[in-house]
Amino acid sequence: MARILDLPKVELHLHFEGAAPPAFIRGLAQEKKTDLSKIFRADGSYAYRDFVHFLSVYEAATSVLKGPEDFARLCTALMEESAKDGVVYSETFVSPDFCGGGDVGAWKEYLHAIREAAEAGEKTYGVTLRGIVTCIRHFGPDKxxxxxxxxxxxxxxxxxxxxxxxxxxxxxxxxxxxxxDMAAEAGLRLTTHAGEWRGPREVENAVTDLRGMERIGHGVRAIEDPRLCDILAEREITLEVCPGSNVFLGVYPSLDKHPIQQLRARGVKVTVSTDDPPFFHTTLRKEYERLAKTFRWGADIFQDLNRTALDAAFCDAATKEAIKKKLEPAP
Incomplete structure (x- = not known):
């Protein structure tokens, strides 16, 4: 098991604010004299009832992130946590809605602070970080x-x-x-959350109604439609699977009922990520340990998952080559 847990890892589905350690958010709230006691349990972890309530707790937690410096500090905290899991490359979802309210000028200030922290964090923690801008679905098309x-x-x-x-x-x-379309025309590569709560039709809509889709966040409900699984496999669309998140939120009752192994067996490209790790009481090491025990996966399967993740990563070729060397097993 130690060999599996200590593997260098690639993570593709990590929400920037959702990775904020509870202690970090509590500390910011105290600094800003903001009462967020209702979003924490007695043990200090985040408290919520269901997915919709989770979204409101998530937004309450992010409310104390007031400026570029706060987001820079969060970036450092995120990279420190990733390093503990052995992550060598990570892509994180960052929303302009939380970083300047969608104003381009303000967003650039936030992004500058985040990127500076990421570059410093790479030197300190050995984690290479890249950003994926996300819109928030329930904020609507105009936002x-x-x-x-x-x-x-x-x-x-x-x-x-x-x-x-x-x-x-x-x-x-x-x-x-x-x-x-606007993002694709600017040269950005595309992913979207689909097939977590709605069924396989939602995944198919993401593939057919949004041009150039390369990855799907979650996408696990695709297993309910064999034809759709074949489409995903043929088009080499990669699923950013977050097993612990799916079980914690009740998409599946237990990990042994999760379809990640079935999807992989059908030829669908799958990867493993944590989603919003402190909210779901998980880490990437815990994800690996649970998957290994549940499906009896060996180190070779996890190495293959990491190679798949790196192939699907949105970074440039030079970065991929550097990360590939880190994934190679020690002689």
Whole structure:
């Protein structure tokens, strides 16, 4: 088991604010004299009832992130936690809605602070971080267009992708086609959350109604439609699977009922991530340990998952080559 847990890891599905350690948020709240006691349990962890309540707790926690310096501090905390898990490369979802309210000028200030912290963190922790701009689905298509403009204005070697998170039950994937097209025209690569709460049709809509989709966040409900699994496999669309998140939120009753092994067996490209780790009481090491015990996976399977993740990563070729060397087993 130690060999599996100590593997260098690649993570593709990590929400920036959702990775904020509870102690970090509590500390900021105290500094800003903001009462957030209702969002924490007695043991100090985040408290919520269900997915919709989780979203409101998430937004309450992010409310104390007031300026670029706070987000820079969060970036450092995130990278420190990733390093503990042996992560060598990570892509994190960052929303302009939380970083300047969708204003391009303000977003650039936030992004500058985050990127400086990421570059310093890479030297300190050995974690390479890249950003994927996300619009928030339940904020609506107009807000998404503002997020896409922010993404397009800052596309480059650090902001490498565009995606969508939020409440999957609000609106349709196609409602956001304009924003995804804008991002793609700026050279950004695309991912979107789908097939977590709604069924396989939602995954198919993401693939058919949004052009150029390369990855799907979650996507696990695709297993309910063999034809869709074949489409995903044929188009080599990678799923950013977050098993612990799916079980914690009740998408599946237990890990042994989770379809990650079935999806992989059908030829669908899958990866493993933590989603919002402190909210779901998980880490990437815990994900690996639980998967290894539940499905009797050996180190070779996890190494393959990491190679798949790196192949699907949105970074440039030079970065991929550098990370590939870190994934190679020690002689």
């Amino acid at each position: 998404a267009k503002a997020a896409a403009r922010c993404a397009a204005e800052t596309a480059g070697d650090w902001i490498t992708g565009f995606g969508m998170g939020g409440d999957e039950n609000m609106g349709e994937q196609g409602d956001f086609a304009y924003s995804f």
